[in-house]
Amino acid sequence: MEFKTGDWRSVKPIFLSDKCKQCGLCFPVCPDDAIPVNKEQKREDFNYDYCKGCGVCSKVCPFGAIEMK
Secondary structure: OOOOOHHHOOOOEEEOOOOOOOOOOOHHHOOOOOOOEOOOOOEOOOOOOOOOOOOHHHHHOOOOOEEEO
16 A cells, blocks of 8 residues: 555556446455445445556456446
8 A cells, every 4th residue: 555556557447337236256356456345345436546457357347347448
């Protein structure tokens, strides 16, 4: 948390909340813990200060709720 590494990214994940089913598959695979989950266990938009744009979350999402741009 000391170093913000989001500037390393060449592609950016876009969270499409209308497609998200809150299945919980994306946030455990994020190597940088850049997908916050609130107190109700609902995922929120990306923390772009730490997201490196690896795309693992996009690949694991079965609903197409994360697009890499």
